[in-house]
Structure formats: C-alpha cells, structure tokens
Amino acid sequence: MPRTLYDKIWDEHVVHTEEDGTSVLYIDRHLVHEVTSPQAFEGLRQTGRKMWRVSSVVATADHNTPTTGWELGYDGITDPISKEQITTLDSNIAEYGAAAFFPFMSKRQGIVHVIGPENGATLPGMTVVCGDSHTSTHGAFGALAHGIGTSEVEHVMATQTLLAKKAKNMLVKVEGQLAKGVTAKDIVLAIIGKIGTAGGTGYTIEFGGSAIRSLSMEGRMTVCNMAIEGGARAGLVAVDEKTIEYVRGRPLAPTGVEWDQAVAYWKTLFSDPDAKFDAVVELDASRIVPQITWGTSPEMVLGVDGRVPDPDKEKDPSKRGAIERALSYMALEPGKPLADIFVDKVFIGSCTNSRIEDMREAAAVVKKLGQKVAKNIKLAMVVPGSGLVKEQAEREGLHEIFKAAGFEWREPGCSMCLAMNADRLEPGERCASTSNRNFEGRQGAGGRTHLVSPAMAAAAAINGHFIDIRTIA
Numbered sequence: 455m456p457r458t459l460y461d462k463i464w465d466e467h468v469v470h471t472e473e474d475g476t477s478v479l480y481i482d483r484h485l486v487h488e489v490t491s492p493q494a495f496e497g498l499r500q501t502g503r504k505m506w507r508v509s510s511v512v513a514t515a516d517h518n519t520p521t522t523g524w525e526l527g528y529d530g531i532t533d534p535i536s537k538e539q540i541t542t543l544d545s546n547i548a549e550y551g552a553a554a555f556f557p558f559m560s561k562r563q564g565i566v567h568v569i570g571p572e573n574g575a576t577l578p579g580m581t582v583v584c585g586d587s588h589t590s591t592h593g594a595f596g597a598l599a600h601g602i603g604t605s606e607v608e609h610v611m612a613t614q615t616l617l618a619k620k621a622k623n624m625l626v627k628v629e630g631q632l633a634k635g636v637t638a639k640d641i642v643l644a645i646i647g648k649i650g651t652a653g654g655t656g657y658t659i660e661f662g663g664s665a666i667r668s669l670s671m672e673g674r675m676t677v678c679n680m681a682i683e684g685g686a687r688a689g690l691v692a693v694d695e696k697t698i699e700y701v702r703g704r705p706l707a708p709t710g711v712e713w714d715q716a717v718a719y720w721k722t723l724f725s726d727p728d729a730k731f732d733a734v735v736e737l738d739a740s741r742i743v744p745q746i747t748w749g750t751s752p753e754m755v756l757g758v759d760g761r762v763p764d765p766d767k768e769k770d771p772s773k774r775g776a777i778e779r780a781l782s783y784m785a786l787e788p789g790k791p792l793a794d795i796f797v798d799k800v801f802i803g804s805c806t807n808s809r810i811e812d813m814r815e816a817a818a819v820v821k822k823l824g825q826k827v828a829k830n831i832k833l834a835m836v837v838p839g840s841g842l843v844k845e846q847a848e849r850e851g852l853h854e855i856f857k858a859a860g861f862e863w864r865e866p867g868c869s870m871c872l873a874m875n876a877d878r879l880e881p882g883e884r885c886a887s888t889s890n891r892n893f894e895g896r897q898g899a900g901g902r903t904h905l906v907s908p909a910m911a912a913a914a915a916i917n918g919h920f921i922d923i924r925t926i927a
C-alpha cells in the first residue's frame with residue numbers, strides 16, 4: 455500500500471499500539487533546553503532512574519541567555535531565575551550526560567532548533583523530540599519532530615519512548631515561483647492565513663510542491679517551524695539532494711559505510727506517488743505577497759498591500775469580537791494601509807529566522823537601501839540563532855553592514871522572541887519581528903508584535919514603517 459512520508463517514519467518507530475490507537479513511539483533524538491528540563495531531571499533523580507540512552511541527548515541553553523554582556527560571564531545574567539535555569543542545566547548535564555552539550559557562551563551554543571540541524575543532531579528519518587513547541591522545525595529534514603511537555607521529557611529520558619496517537623495526513627502543496635523578495639516566511643504566514651491556527655489540528659502536515667522543493671534547507675526550516683502555529687504538532691518536507699548535502703560532514707552525522715547506508719535509506723523518505731492524504735491544501739506561490747500580521751494571532755495576517763480589517767464587515771460575531779479585541783490591543787484603526795504602520799523596534803532573530811540565510815537576506819536589504827535605521831526606531835537588533843551563525847555572518851562581513859546602519863549586533867539566543875531574558879518591548883511599543891508568535895505580551899507586557907520576514911523587518915528598520923519589499927528586491 456502506498457504510504458506518506460509520515461506513515462513511513464511512524465511505521466519505522468512504533469514499538470506497540472493499544473486498541474484505542476495509543477502507541478509507544480521510539481525516540482531517536484532528544485533535544486533539551488534549560489526551560490522545560492529541570493523538573494524532568496528532578497523526576498529522574500527522585501525515582502532513582504537513569505537516562506535510557508544518553509547518546510540521544512543534545513542540550514543547550516537558549517531562552518534565558520543574555521544577548522549582551524558576555525564579557526561578564528555568568529555574572530552578566532541579571533535575572534536570578536534565568537541564571538538558576540542556566541546553571542541547573544549545566545549541573546544536570548554534568549550528572550546525567552549527553553551526546554553533546556553547548557552550554558551558555560560556548561561557540562556552538564544557540565537556539566535549540568538552530569543548533570540541532572547545524573550539528574547534524576537532526577537527521578532524516580529520525581524521531582526527534584524537545585520540550586518545546588517549535589520542534590516541528592526539524593521536520594524540514596524529513597524527520598518526525600514533536601514538541602512535548604515537561605512530563606513527557608521525563609518519560610523520554612527514562613524510557614526513550616513517547617506515548618502518541620497517530621495524526622491524520624495533510625498535504626500543503628505550494629506550486630509555482632515566488633516573486634522577488636517573497637520568502638519562506640511569507641509562504642508559511644500565507645498558509646496559516648489560509649488554514650487558520652486550528653487548520654492543522656490533528657494532522658501532521660507535509661509541505662510539498664515546487665515552491666517548497668526550491669527552498670533552501672533554511673527556508674524549509676522556517677516553514678516547518680511555524681507548522682505548530684497552524685495547529686499541527688509536526689511538519690515535514692521530503693528528503694532530497696539538498697537535505698543530504700546539508701547534513702553531510704556535520705559533527706554528529708554518520709560517516710564512512712554508515713553514511714552510505716544512511717543515505718540509501720534517506721532517499722526512500724518521500725510520500726509514495728499514490729499515497730492518500732486526509733486533506734490537501736493548495737497555494738499558488740506566484741500570488742503570495744509579502745505578509746504582515748496585524749493582530750494577536752499568526753492567522754491575523756495579510757499581504758503588505760492590504761489594509762487593517764474592519765470588524766464591522768465581519769458577519770460572524772465571535773470573529774468580529776476577536777478582530778475588535780486584537781485591533782484595540784494593537785492600537786490600529788480599521789482601513790489603515792499596513793504599509794503605513796510605523797514601528798518602534800525591530801527584532802531580527804528567533805528559531806524561525808535567525809539562520810545564515812536570514813542574516814544575508816536582511817543585510818542585503820540594508821545594503822541596498824544604503825541608509826541608516828530611521829529616527830523613530832528606538833532599537834533595531836539582530837540576534838543570530840547560534841554562535842556558528844554569528845561566526846559565519848561575521849566572516850561574511852554582515853555584522854559590519856548592520857552595525858554601520860545602526861543595528862545592534864547581539865550574542866545568540868531566543869532573545870526578544872519571548873522576552874525571557876532582558877530583551878523586551880515596553881508597554882505600547884510596536885515591533886517588526888521575524889519571530890513566530892504575536893500573542894498579547896509575547897515580546898513584553900503590552901508590546902505589539904507584527905510578524906514579518908527578515909527582508910521586511912530590515913526594510914521597516916530603515917524606513918521606520920513597513921514597505922513592500924518587492925519594490926526594492
């Protein structure tokens with residue numbers, strides 16, 4: 455029987471299935487960060503259990519790490535809770551072990567969803583888990599990657615398995631060619647705009663079609679990263695030559711005969727031509743306009759040529775109420791052209807858009823516009839996703855372009871994506887952000903977030919307000 459990519463990886467990892475469909479799934483890779491692991495380690499400790507397979511664990515500190523003041527070392531972490539989470543991870547890994555650990559300030563430290571692929575910890579065909587919802591990112595490699603909760607983190611540590619029910623199969627097919635300046639971020643925002651934040655609930659989404667195939671691995675990661683914002687716990691892209699080339703030579707990737715065997719298997723990781731999907735959604739890539747969210751949920755999104763929606767035009771009372779609430783929080787008037795929205799801060803970073811390609815896209819816009827950050831911008835910051843991204847960007851001189859224009863060039867971490875460290879919006883501040891969530895208070899209490907691509911964020915920093923990036927691409 456023809457199978458989808460999801461079916462194939464699932465079948466390969468199921469240990470046991472109960473009558474009600476609850477399955478025990480073997481987990482190949484466990485990514486760990488400082489926020490969702492402390493109670494899990496504590497649970498192991500209290501029950502006297504060991505880690506089932508230490509070699510499956512790859513850990514880093516990312517959410518709480520500061521993006522400035524590294525010369526002060528751990529003393530630079532001003533918030534006591536942040537500091538405790540980071541040092542607790544250090545001591546837990548020292549006690550329980552890991553295949554690789556990239557602690558605070560080490561060269562390979564970074565956002566867990568950036569460092570996993572970067573180090574070859576994420577490989578095609580694997581089951582990957584992490585106590586973090588954006589684990590869906592790793593699906594870009596044809597890996598089945600689930601975000602899990604803290605109690606599940608402990609369960610995986612103790613048993614190397616996860617209890618899960620199989621989801622349904624959805625194919626999101628994006629065919630055609632993107633306009634210049636339109637990126638992977640715009641694709642995924644357009645998808646969420648179409649299916650809604652609950653559209654993928656109960657499904658694993660496979661992203662396919664010529665527009666997805668033509669994306670780089672970085673772009674595919676951006677798309678899969680936001681599968682969770684479309685309601686799906688996991689997103690997937692089939693393996694192709696780009697996947698294999700990206701993985702080749704990474705520190706944790708197989709070598710020699712094992713590499714050849716792995717590649718032969720990885721080449722089978724695609725949906726069979728006649729495989730059945732429970733739902734299919736199609737988008738025409740050539741019609742995707744650079745996207746901006748105007749509200750407080752990623753589905754509240756429109757093209758940059760659009761206007762802030764008018765709640766009075768919405769017939770459904772609950773949707774009307776949601777629009778009204780969002781506009782009041784965002785302090786936006788119905789009918790205002792999205793391109794006329796001025797911002798106070800610009801954040802280029804997060805596990806959605808902090809990889810080298812994102813840095814390059816943003817720097818290219820800054821270089822092309824050839825001007826400084828606009829006067830109304832209080833802070834424009836670029837936060838690379840990892841130490842390696844930072845190093846590569848600096849090798850290419852991208853940091854000089856940013857700094858010369860007045861951007862701050864920071865140390866890697868989650869940063870203002872969720873404001874667990876010192877980087878945040880003040881109440882009422884408006885931000886062009888390349889992250890993935892625009893919830894109320896996400897970037898700081900009372901802060902207002904507009905999700906955009908790196909190119910759009912960079913252009914907003916220079917212009918002070920949004921512009922249609924296609925006009926300069």
Ligand SMILES: CC(C)[C@H](C(=O)O)[C@@H](O)C(=O)O
Pocket residue numbers: 489490517585586587588601872
């Ligand atoms: C802190 C962590 C548990 C959380 C998540 O699960 O996604 C964070 O990464 C986020 O993006 O909100």
Ligand code: SF4
Pocket residue numbers: 516517565566567586588804805806867868871872889890
């Ligand atoms: S960058 Fe943002 S979305 Fe990604 S893991 Fe960190 S906090 Fe979560």
